[in-house]
Amino acid sequence: MARNPLTAAFARYVMEATVAETGLVTPAMRRIRLVADEPIAFPYTPGQHVRIQINDPLSVQGILRPADTLRTYTIWEFQPEERALELRVHLYEGDGIGLRWAREVEAGERVAFWWPQGDFFIREAPYHLFVGEETAGAAFGPMLRGLDASARVYGVLESESARHDLPMPGSHRLRRVHREGASAASSGTLLAAVAALDLPGDAGAAYVAGEAGTCRLVRDHLVRERNWPRKSIKVKPFWAPGKRGLH
Numbered sequence: 001m002a003r004n005p006l007t008a009a010f011a012r013y014v015m016e017a018t019v020a021e022t023g024l025v026t027p028a029m030r031r032i033r034l035v036a037d038e039p040i041a042f043p044y045t046p047g048q049h050v051r052i053q054i055n056d057p058l059s060v061q062g063i064l065r066p067a068d069t070l071r072t073y074t075i076w077e078f079q080p081e082e083r084a085l086e087l088r089v090h091l092y093e094g095d096g097i098g099l100r101w102a103r104e105v106e107a108g109e110r111v112a113f114w115w116p117q118g119d120f121f122i123r124e125a126p127y128h129l130f131v132g133e134e135t136a137g138a139a140f141g142p143m144l145r146g147l148d149a150s151a152r153v154y155g156v157l158e159s160e161s162a163r164h165d166l167p168m169p170g171s172h173r174l175r176r177v178h179r180e181g182a183s184a185a186s187s188g189t190l191l192a193a194v195a196a197l198d199l200p201g202d203a204g205a206a207y208v209a210g211e212a213g214t215c216r217l218v219r220d221h222l223v224r225e226r227n228w229p230r231k232s233i234k235v236k237p238f239w240a241p242g243k244r245g246l247h
């Protein structure tokens with residue numbers, strides 16, 4: 001893969017890899033396993049993400065159209081000894097460049113990815129609350145895997161239908177709800193399920209991710225209806241209708 005000189009200046013953060021395996025985990029969730037050319041020397045905490053370079057942001061085209069360059073996906077599984085990382089990408093109905101890449105990429109293809117710092121981590125708390133849809137589930141998997149079996153865990157995962165439930169690692173179980181054709185944006189289905197949760201009286205640590213409007217509704221519910229302090233709620237909007245490459 002030819003590397004442009006500007007990219008070389010950022011080489012510390014950019015890694016090149018080969019797609020080793022792909023496959024469907026649900027009808028609308030693709031697993032993509034990457035093996036890096038070199039050992040991965042970055043620190044890693046479950047919940048952290050990479051940015052897949054669909055187009056080089058430091059090329060002329062990338063400078064002119066920065067929204068069409070990098071797409072963000074959580075590291076589902078990291079195996080540094082094998083220089084490997086695996087992604088779970090939601091195949092929503094639409095036409096983003098990340099979606100096209102995730103749908104079409106096959107084993108043997110080359111890819112570059114950027115390794116930024118992420119701050120969507122498990123925090124110390126009496127209990128943990130996870131809320132989101134398919135894209136959030138891809139982040140919650142590694143976070144749940146990193147929790148002790150003795151941790152107290154609550155949460156709701158929304159997907160299109162039972163066939164679209166992403167299997168989660170570890171022993172902790174989240175409630176599942178299904179949109180059945182309704183929009184994932186500002187989701188009433190997810191909000192109602194969170195409102196129905198029987199949570200302990202005091203606040204824990206909440207991790208809320210996925211569509212931006214739903215994230216806002218869930219945060220507002222926790223703050224206004226359950227008196228949670230804002231600092232106990234980590235909100236990470238992953239996408240918003242009409243916005244390309246939100247982060």
Ligand SMILES: Cc1cc2nc3c(=O)[nH]c(=O)nc-3n(C[C@H](O)[C@H](O)[C@H](O)COP(=O)(O)OP(=O)(O)OC[C@H]3O[C@@H](n4cnc5c(N)ncnc54)[C@H](O)[C@@H]3O)c2cc1C
Binds near residue numbers: 073074241244
């Ligand atoms: C920190 C972080 C971690 C993330 N981790 C994951 C992950 O592990 N797996 C994963 O699948 N996604 C993940 N996402 C979400 C993913 O980056 C976005 O869905 C991204 O917009 C996809 O890029 P795209 O090129 O397909 O669409 P874009 O070009 O960004 O958007 C094109 C259109 O598609 C819409 N759109 C984008 N995503 C969705 C969606 N999921 N459902 C419905 N409409 C959508 C947009 O609103 C826009 O109208 C993460 C995002 C962040 C910020």
